[in-house]
Amino acid sequence: MKRFSAWNLLRAGLEGQKRWPRDWRDAEPKPHYDVVIIGGGGHGLATAYYLAKTHGVRSVAVLEKAWIGGGNTGRNTTIVRSNYRQPQLQRLLEYSLKTWETLSDELNYNLMFSQRGALTLGHSDADMVKLAEKGDSLRCAGIDARLMTREQVARLVPLLDMSPAARFPVFGGMMQDRGGTARHDAVAWGYARAADALGVDVIQNCEVTGFDIQGGRAVGVRTSRGAIGAGRIGLCVAGNSGVVAGLAGLKLPIETHLLQAFVSEPVKPMIDTVIMSQSMHCYISQSDKGEIVLGGDPDLYPSYSQRGAPHRIEEVAAQAIGLVPALSRLRMLRGWAGATDMSFDGSPIIGPTPIEGLYLNGGWCYGGFKATPGSGRLFAHQLATGETHEIAAPFALDRFARGATIDEAGVGPQPQAR
Amino acid sequence: MMLIPCPHCGPRAQLEFTYERTLDAILPLDATPEDAARILYERENPRGVSAELWRHSFGCRAWLRLERHTVTHDISSAIPWPSVGEA
Numbered sequence: 001m002k003r004f005s006a007w008n009l010l011r012a013g014l015e016g017q018k019r020w021p022r023d024w025r026d027a028e029p030k031p032h033y034d035v036v037i038i039g040g041g042g043h044g045l046a047t048a049y050y051l052a053k054t055h056g057v058r059s060v061a062v063l064e065k066a067w068i069g070g071g072n073t074g075r076n077t078t079i080v081r082s083n084y085r086q087p088q089l090q091r092l093l094e095y096s097l098k099t100w101e102t103l104s105d106e107l108n109y110n111l112m113f114s115q116r117g118a119l120t121l122g123h124s125d126a127d128m129v130k131l132a133e134k135g136d137s138l139r140c141a142g143i144d145a146r147l148m149t150r151e152q153v154a155r156l157v158p159l160l161d162m163s164p165a166a167r168f169p170v171f172g173g174m175m176q177d178r179g180g181t182a183r184h185d186a187v188a189w190g191y192a193r194a195a196d197a198l199g200v201d202v203i204q205n206c207e208v209t210g211f212d213i214q215g216g217r218a219v220g221v222r223t224s225r226g227a228i229g230a231g232r233i234g235l236c237v238a239g240n241s242g243v244v245a246g247l248a249g250l251k252l253p254i255e256t257h258l259l260q261a262f263v264s265e266p267v268k269p270m271i272d273t274v275i276m277s278q279s280m281h282c283y284i285s286q287s288d289k290g291e292i293v294l295g296g297d298p299d300l301y302p303s304y305s306q307r308g309a310p311h312r313i314e315e316v317a318a319q320a321i322g323l324v325p326a327l328s329r330l331r332m333l334r335g336w337a338g339a340t341d342m343s344f345d346g347s348p349i350i351g352p353t354p355i356e357g358l359y360l361n362g363g364w365c366y367g368g369f370k371a372t373p374g375s376g377r378l379f380a381h382q383l384a385t386g387e388t389h390e391i392a393a394p395f396a397l398d399r400f401a402r403g404a405t406i407d408e409a410g411v412g413p414q415p416q417a418r
Numbered sequence: 419m420m421l422i423p424c425p426h427c428g429p430r431a432q433l434e435f436t437y438e439r440t441l442d443a444i445l446p447l448d449a450t451p452e453d454a455a456r457i458l459y460e461r462e463n464p465r466g467v468s469a470e471l472w473r474h475s476f477g478c479r480a481w482l483r484l485e486r487h488t489v490t491h492d493i494s495s496a497i498p499w500p501s502v503g504e505a
Contacts, residue, residue, distance in 0.1 A: 242463030253459035255440075256488070301437035304465045304489050309419045311433055344459055400459040401452075 001197040003108050023189060024196035027203050032229035033061045035383050036221055037236055038208050038244060040064025041073040042184075042369065043361055044236035045191035045202070046376020047383065049107075052198035054377070055384035060200045062192075063223060065207035069188025072239055075306075075338035076369040077261050077283050077295040079274050081118040081179030082143055085134050088394040088406050089347060090141045093367075095391055096374025097178060103373055109190030111182045112288060117273040118179025119148070119156065121323070122171045127278040131174040138176075146175040159270060159324045167322035168280070179274060181285055187372055211248045211358070218248065218358040234359045234383050239339040240304070241362035248355055253344045253400045254363050258299040258337040260308035262316065264330040266290030275323065282319035284327075292330060294320050298340065298366075308337035340365060345405035350378055350392040359383060360397060420486075423496045426478045434476040441469040441483065465489060471499060 002008065002021055012020060035051055037044045040062045051057040062068075080100055082093035104111045122128040128147075135145035153173045154162050160170055192202050203225070212220040212227065220229040237244045245252050266289050275284040283295040296316035299309050313335055321328045343349060343363030348371065353360050361379045364371065378392040388396065399405055420432040445457050462468075470484045483499040486492070 240465070242461060243465045246462070251460040251462060253461065255461055255463055256465075302440070302463065302468060302470070302488050303491065305491060309432065311419060401455040 001193060004110075023193040024202050027061075027196075027201035029061065029063075029203050029206060029223070029225050029228050030201065031227075032220075033201070034059040034231040035061075035234065036228055036230035036232075037062045037234045037383075038221065039071075039236035039238075040068035040188070040192070040202060040204065041071050041236060041238070042069065042187045042191065042372040043238065043364075043375050043379070044234070045069075045188055045195055046372050047234060047236060047361070047379040048200045048202075049191045049195040049198070050377045050380035051384055052195060052200050055380060057384050058199040060195075061228065062195070062200060062202050063206045063208055063221070063228070064202070064204045065224075067204050068192050068202060069185050072338040072340060072364075072368055073188045073372075074185055075261065075336055076184055077285065077293050078181045078184045078287070078369065079118065079179070079283060079285065080113070080182055080370040081176050081274070082370070083118065083120070083134065083138055083145060083174070083176040083179065084408060085137060086347070086406050086408050087137075087141060089408060090138065090143060091391050092348075092374060092378075092395070093371060094141070094143050095377070096371045099373035099377060100182065101178075104190075107190040107194045109186060109193060111186045111190055113180065113182040114288070115178050115180040118176045119153070119273050119275055120174045121153065121160075121168075121275065121277045122173055123168050123277065123279045124171060128171050131172070131278055135174050144176055144178050146177065148173045148175055156273060157271065157275060157324075159326050160275075161323060161325050168277070168319070174278075181274060181287070183288075184369060187369075191376070208244060208247065211355075213248065213355060217356040230357075232357050232359065232383050232386070234361060234379060236361045236379070238341040238362045238364045238368055241341045241360065243304075245353070245360065248353075248358060250353055250355065252349070252360070252362070252397070254341045254349075255302045256304055256339050257301070257342045258303045258305065258308050259295070259340045259366060260299065260312050260316070260335060260337045261293065261295040262313060262335040263287070263291040263293050263333050264327070265333050267292070267330065270326065271324070277319075277323070280319050282316055282323065284320055284324065291333060292320075292327060298342070299337070304339045306337050306339050308335065340368070344400060345407040346409050347406040348375070348395050349397050350375065351382065351388050351396040353397060420491050420493065422472070422484070422493060424474050424477060424480070425482060425496060425498050426480055427474065430474070430477055434474060435472050436475045438471040438473055438481075441471055444471070467494065
């Protein structure tokens with residue numbers, strides 16, 4: 001790996017950018033690894049990196065059926081924040097956010113992490129009560145939150161519709177100043193490059209087709225490129241957790257649903273924060289390239305198709321235009337859908353499975369991207385030591401049977417109801 | 419968007435329907451706690467044909483049993499639920 005530095009960039013520029021090495025090797029699978037991670041998205045690659053970096057486990061392979069970062073890592077709306085309501089999720093996502101804050105330096109890779117603030121709008125007195133309560137609980141947990149008046153919100157986002165006839169009247173908002181966005185592809189590439197430099201094999205075009213289970217213990221995987229033995233196996237395939245766990249005979253508390261996002265044509269800077277809403281599912285931000293990035297509700301029925309239904313585009317566009325009328329003049333450039341693991345309480349699952357040696361990291365619902373670094377650190381701890389980290393402990397797979405769900409939205413076992 | 423053939427109303431836009439749950443997730447009232455946890459929370463989550471309970475909420479409001487492919491969204495069967503003789 002060649003380190004990126006001002007001097008190296010300048011010199012490479014003078015040399016016509018011809019001498020950059022590959023960021024990661026095209027590794028051939030070996031017959032055995034101490035740890036095999038299935039899934040080369042952000043979570044899998046981060047797990048591999050922290051296994052090698054923090055725990056000194058260098059015999060690690062990341063198996064990806066297509067190319068790294070090609071699933072939900074490349075399909076999200078890139079929002080990073082930690083302002084959740086349930087204390088278990090607050091701890092998990094704040095742990096992740098703290099890792100984000102120094103991650104570009106640590107990986108020597110520009111993740112374009114931009115703490116431009118994450119603003120949740122309130123559209124009624126009831127919304128403002130909820131936001132104040134949430135903000136108080138965040139501050140008690142040591143996480144930044146700031147309640148904003150209508151006037152403060154108007155100053156921060158002048159393009160919001162503040163007229164008396166506004167479709168979604170703005171009563172105020174809650175701001176997490178440390179929230180923001182990051183370049184999603186760069187997260188996969190940065191982790192792959194750093195993990196590769198520590199000896200991790202990143203193996204693309206290698207699909208897992210089955211597990212070798214002996215005496216109730218998973219001892220290896222069968223893949224499209226041959227059998228690979230493993231000391232421990234980690235599943236990081238959110239969206240397909242049910243399918244891959246099914247190869248080992250497991251049934252998970254997860255349904256796969258579609259979540260769509262859209263970008264407009266690029267325009268000059270017009271929205272310099274992330275806008276969300278307490279009453280609606282509409283997320284608005286502007287990428288550094290200038291595109292307006294929009295996201296909304298899931299499609300509300302199980303699907304792996306990665307193609308969204310068009311009525312959702314209309315709904316998200318209507319909400320976005322209701323909030324920021326100026327967006328009505330923009331043309332949409334692209335829309336896409338990700339297949340997401342919807343768990344039955346809206347919270348992720350991290351920890352052991354009933355099969356010894358097989359560990360699960362999935363069920364990330366809407367919130368996988370922001371959790372990438374924290375999830376990687378916690379799952380690496382699990383795979384290196386066999387013990388569940390204290391922050392990850394509440395997210396155990398058996399919490400559903402125990403009745404210890406972490407129900408952020410409070411709607412029970414119907415993923416499409418949230 | 420899917421076109422769902424309602425057994426009562428004929429082919430209608432998916433927006434008129436709501437997905438309820440997969441058919442194996444219907445909880446009998448006399449289930450043991452272990453069975454209840456399994457039925458409520460464990461899913462096959464198939465990447466392929468899935469048997470599902472839907473409702474024509476903004477139409478005739480009847481329940482229906484769909485067999486639907488979760489990748490292609492092809493609907494191979496749509497019949498009233500519960501069918502005559504069941505439940």
